[in-house]
Amino acid sequence: MREVTPRSWPAFVVIGIVLLYAFVMLIVPFATVIYSALRDGLQAVVDTFTDANLQHALLVTLVLTVIAVSVNALFGLITAWVLVRQRFRGRKLFDLLVDVPFVFATPIAGFAVLILFGREGWFSPTFVPIVFAYPAIVLVKIFVALPFVTREVQPVLESLSPEPEDAAYTIGANRWTTFRRVLLPEIWTALLYGIVLTFARTVGEFGAVSVVGGALEGYTESATTFIFRALKDRNDTAAYSVSLLLCALSVIILLVMSRLRTRIAHRA
């Protein structure tokens, strides 16, 4: 077995550098947000959340995120299944395309939506507005977090033999029963992990959301665009308070992810 306990001074130096890096890059910003939010006392934070515009922004963020996460969970799962269980021409290219949102600058996705559905766009809607309205925000939220569910479920599906599914078919189970009772119990942890990642990515999206939503106060303004406006208006307490809320959400997400990762490792 390899020796992993550090014994030499270079090893201690490397560990020190890594810890310092993590402290500066991760802990300091987090601590700054907490300190700044609470600088004027807890009451100032509580008062911030009584603002009707902020409450609306939080509701918009939550509802649109839940919609985007639901769509991505469903289509991410189907995409993973198609990529693993089906063989067709162009499958590898399709597999590659799934990762496009990872490498795309998110405002570009916003511009694409403007080009497609804006007032002068190729598919400019007649009755229901898309751009500077909720549909465009949902669209870009879906886009930016599209790969997560697929990329979490795909390797787990690949590791599963299709034979238990075949066994279920021969026993008499239809496709839905087979999915629900045979496949889903095997992949649900990975699916949930993908959903949590999708939620984390979607809830915090700023660039594309501000491009297509316009951050209209009391309408398309979301939690992240509210922070941006509050900073511009020099309303630091409000900005830091909402940031604190998003940070707390991130910590919860981290804990959930940690538990899920343990479960996935245990199942594997």
Place this chain on the structure above:
Amino acid sequence: MSIKIDHIHKSYGTQMVVRDVSLHVETGELFVLLGASGSGKSTLLRLISGLLTPDHGRILLNGRDVTMLPPQARDTGFVFQNYSLFRHMTVAENIAFGLSIRRKPRIERERRTAELLDLIELREYSNRLPNELSGGQQQRVALARALAYQPTVLLLDEPFGALDVKIRVQLRRDLRAIQQRLGVTAILVTHDQEEAFDIADRIGVIEGGELLEVGTPRALYERPRHPFTGAFLGTANLLQAQRNGAVVHVGNAHLPAPPDTEHLSGQAVSLFFRPEEIALSSSPDTAEGAMLGAGVIESLSFAGAVVRIGVRLVTTEESNGSSGALLQAAMTSAQARALSLTVGQQVWVGVRAYHLLER
């Protein structure tokens, strides 16, 4: 609950994997499809189960045409090589799966599951998960799961392939006993001829997607019609011969023609016989069976209960092809000891039972 397969074809792209296979398996029969890997035997089983759809032909289960029906509507039980149990379900839940999707009442499900747990002798394991069982136990559970809803036919795809030899022998005998007790019609796929001989009522030999011939284990072993069958089911000796009238000419030797080979009269044939049918003797007077001539022992190898002997025929030169043919003989260690056989020794070669194959 018979199985009838009528001129079935299946290809993957340009590769034909099952070619014009027709077969009739009788009610209560255990039929073994025997073939090498890639011969198309598992594909044929999947076609019967509905996991694959044929390009042409028909499949009838108990007289019902199921060719275009999905697997769910065929009422077959399928046992896979790698067990394919539902690993998040307990043993009892696995067995009851088919009953629960048929919405059988809980009391009936529990009673039937208990019966099957007794049948496979795993009652005390009912609450275990599959990964807490040995390979043999898992395959028993897979068998019980496939039998739970009393399927029309049982299909088994190399069910003992992943098990070690000792467990394999025990489990196949248990399977045979269960199949006979329940009277269920079954097709088992294997590449292991010993396994096929041990449990089959009849065997179908499949090669290159073609069902070459079907028969009882003894008939296929002793009197195959196809040289491939002869060679696949054990070591085979083949000598070029000519059947004229009631006599078979093999080099200078003349052997009485087997009674069931009249249709080969006047034809060039192959004389087929198994190693254990060769009788060696030290003089022509004591030779047993039909005399082939003299030979020289080229090799001797001890294989436990039997000794394998390589004998080269030497007396058929200037004849029709059997000149210098190397034969594979086998005899018990006691017989070999009695003859004091050594490499290079000259012996007389007789053959007790033989058969003719079309050439």
